[in-house]
Amino acid sequence: GGIGMALLAVLHADFRPGIDLVIEQSGLDAAVQWADIVFTxxxxxxxxxxxxxxxxxxxxxxxxxxxxxxxxxGRVGDGIECLHGRGIDAVFGAAPSAASLDELLRDARANVARTAEQVTRLMRIVRSH
Structure with missing residues (x-):
């Protein structure tokens, strides 16, 4: 709050949402243009x-x-239905079973990779029929 207001007043800065900076700096817009599907x-x-x-x-x-x-x-909570109207077509949880947060974080890469593989397998089935 205070630092932001000082920057606005003294340096004539402007506020931008962080996601806008991430999109700009990552080149996401250009990458999405050639993609068939986007994972987030x-x-x-x-x-x-x-x-x-x-x-x-x-x-x-x-x-x-x-x-x-x-x-x-990693965790899918209540109310995800509202995300469908915000551009997210489907949501999948990556946690394979009940586990401690430490276990889930330790195995996060493998859990996400396994979930993404299963989603792409489903996509292949749908496309082939």
Missing amino acids: GEGSIDAQTMFGKTPVGVASVAKRHGKPVIAIA
Whole structure:
């Protein structure tokens, strides 16, 4: 608050949402143009995700280019239905079973990779029929 107001007043700075900077600096817009489908993720996805979190920002870029969006999360909470209207077409949880947070964090890469593989296998089935 205070530092931000000082920057606005003294340096004539402006505020921008963090996701806008991430999109700009990462080249996401250009990458999405050639993609068939866009994957995004978050440690936890729930109704709060629609309030400025990265997956919704990624989805807004994807939808501008007419691309479907799949989100993968370590935890899927209540209210994800509201995300469908914000550009996220489907949400999948990556946690394979009940486990401690330490275990889930330790195995996060493998859990996300396994979930993404299963989603792509499902996509192949749908495309082939």
